[in-house]
Amino acid sequence: MLFNSLNYILLFLPAAAALYALIRAISVTSAKLFMIAASAYFYVYMTWSGAPVLALSCIISYSAYCLIRSGSHRKAALSVGVIANVLTLCALKYNHFIPAGASGAGDFLHAYGMPLAVSFFTFQQISFLVDAYKGKIGSVGIIDYLYYILFFPKMIAGPITRWNDLMPQTNSSEVVKSSMLLAGLTVISIGLFKKVVLSGLFARYADVGYAHTDTLSFIEAWVTTLSYTAQIYFDFSGYSDIAIGSALLLGIRLPDNFNSPYKAVNIRDFWNRWHISLSTWLRDYVYIPLGGSRKGLPRTISNLIITFLVSGAWHGSELNFIIWGLMHGVATAINVLWEKAGLSMPSLAGWLITFLFINFSWIPFRAESVQSAYEIFSAMVKPDAASFWQWAYRDPYNSWNLLKSVFTPNQITTYAAGYSLIVLCLVFTVKNTAQLIGAGRIGILRVILSGVALMTSLAFMFGGASAAAFIYAAF
Numbered sequence: 001m002l003f004n005s006l007n008y009i010l011l012f013l014p015a016a017a018a019l020y021a022l023i024r025a026i027s028v029t030s031a032k033l034f035m036i037a038a039s040a041y042f043y044v045y046m047t048w049s050g051a052p053v054l055a056l057s058c059i060i061s062y063s064a065y066c067l068i069r070s071g072s073h074r075k076a077a078l079s080v081g082v083i084a085n086v087l088t089l090c091a092l093k094y095n096h097f098i099p100a101g102a103s104g105a106g107d108f109l110h111a112y113g114m115p116l117a118v119s120f121f122t123f124q125q126i127s128f129l130v131d132a133y134k135g136k137i138g139s140v141g142i143i144d145y146l147y148y149i150l151f152f153p154k155m156i157a158g159p160i161t162r163w164n165d166l167m168p169q170t171n172s173s174e175v176v177k178s179s180m181l182l183a184g185l186t187v188i189s190i191g192l193f194k195k196v197v198l199s200g201l202f203a204r205y206a207d208v209g210y211a212h213t214d215t216l217s218f219i220e221a222w223v224t225t226l227s228y229t230a231q232i233y234f235d236f237s238g239y240s241d242i243a244i245g246s247a248l249l250l251g252i253r254l255p256d257n258f259n260s261p262y263k264a265v266n267i268r269d270f271w272n273r274w275h276i277s278l279s280t281w282l283r284d285y286v287y288i289p290l291g292g293s294r295k296g297l298p299r300t301i302s303n304l305i306i307t308f309l310v311s312g313a314w315h316g317s318e319l320n321f322i323i324w325g326l327m328h329g330v331a332t333a334i335n336v337l338w339e340k341a342g343l344s345m346p347s348l349a350g351w352l353i354t355f356l357f358i359n360f361s362w363i364p365f366r367a368e369s370v371q372s373a374y375e376i377f378s379a380m381v382k383p384d385a386a387s388f389w390q391w392a393y394r395d396p397y398n399s400w401n402l403l404k405s406v407f408t409p410n411q412i413t414t415y416a417a418g419y420s421l422i423v424l425c426l427v428f429t430v431k432n433t434a435q436l437i438g439a440g441r442i443g444i445l446r447v448i449l450s451g452v453a454l455m456t457s458l459a460f461m462f463g464g465a466s467a468a469a470f471i472y473a474a475f
Contacts, residue, residue: 003192003195004461017249020034020035028173035150035250036146043116043152047115053088053092057084058125061081061125064078065081065140068081068133069139078133082129086122088118092118093114094317117155123281131162137163140163148166151252153247154243154247157236158278159256159257160277184244185450186437187242187245188246188454190238191239191241193453194235194241195234195239195457197456198238199231202228205227206224210372213379217379218383231471233261237257237258240257240258258276258433259273259432263428266354268332270354271328291303297336304332309325310325320364324361
């Protein structure tokens with residue numbers, strides 16, 4: 001049951017929100033039990049095969065928590081809990097490194113595959129155990145624990161939520177305020193429009209280009225990569241908007257996950273704006289425990305690179321993701337050295353360099369292989385004047401034959417230019433979702449525009465637009 005499906009938008013979410021509100025007015029504990037059941041149904045509806053792993057992870061992690069709270073063998077309990085979660089993630093995500101037939105366990109892992117949301121719920125379990133060990137979390141009953149792990153709006157792809165950010169909000173029996181309901185509907189409408197309309201349109205260009213990296217010209221390569229840069233932003237921020245909006249309908253505020261990342265003026269600024277819940281998790285549970293910036297400059301640089309390599313490995317087991325993580329680690333290290341040297345540059349130049357780097361870094365992230373990434377890199381740095389002249393002046397509608405399967409030839413240039421303008425207008429000038437609802441009051445114009453966005457998205461969905469999975473749901 002994808003967030004961008006009619007079943008979720010028109011059936012499951014309204015029913016869950018209404019029943020949760022009714023039950024919570026009578027009994028908070030009963031409402032929590034209902035949410036656990038609804039969230040379990042939501043997960044099993046999408047993938048029953050992942051349920052045993054999720055259940056086992058919860059049993060091990062909660063048992064480790066109980067030992068930590070008991071005061072006996074606290075450090076050993078923390079180590080066992082964290083290692084169990086890390087090994088679970090590695091065994092399921094990296095099982096293709098085990099040769100087929102090498103062992104019975106290896107064959108089982110090959111057949112089992114990677115459960116949905118395993119990267120997210122293991123990181124959440126780890127942060128829970130570490131925070132409990134540090135005394136940041138008090139006594140937690142099994143009902144509250146399961147609510148925290150299973151809460152369906154953030155379960156599949158975040159935001160990765162800390163205990164103290166989520167659970168204190170669940171003990172109120174008050175009716176959800178109308179302003180929160182309106183904000184939730186507004187955010188869901190924006191997120192759905194991002195995913196169904198904008199991400200879906202750019203995906204057509206990106207998918208065709210990345211499927212034919214060995215034949216792309218200079219211009220085709222740039223259009224392909226810029227299309228994916230737009231696609232992944234609208235896809236993932238759209239998912240986060242729907243998750244945050246869904247939680248608001250339930251009276252819960254989840255942390256913001258995006259803050260106009262493509263407006264960043266340097267790479268550190270980008271990571272303060274992109275997938276914020278992951279970047280802060282890596283900072284608090286990887287970078288700082290490694291020593292952070294407290295051990296001198298060489299150690300700071302190595303800690304940064306290690307942290308981003310962990311980020312790459314968390315996203316996927318392929319070498320492409322390690323390269324992506326290494327690129328960001330090195331870029332962030334250069335950023336730190338630049339600032340330590342007291343150097344600066346105009347904001348516009350910093351933004352342009354950052355945006356171009358981000359666009360380049362998405363290539364290994366999206367490419368099917370290192371070879372494909374190399375091919376598209378090569379095409380992007382080898383301008384072909386003759387090809388450009390033909391594309392821009394002589395034969396603009398037939399220049400990219402690959403896209404004939406997507407649009408008729410006389411639409412290619414028109415749509416490409418139109419979508420590019422949409423990206424520039426929306427990403428670089430329009431306020432982001434958090435800013436639109438941050439003031440607490442949503443004006444009538446924003447309500448109308450949100451309604452138009454929702455109706456447009458529903459028209460696409462009723463018109464046969466397939467409910468494509470969100471990119472980050474695969475992690």
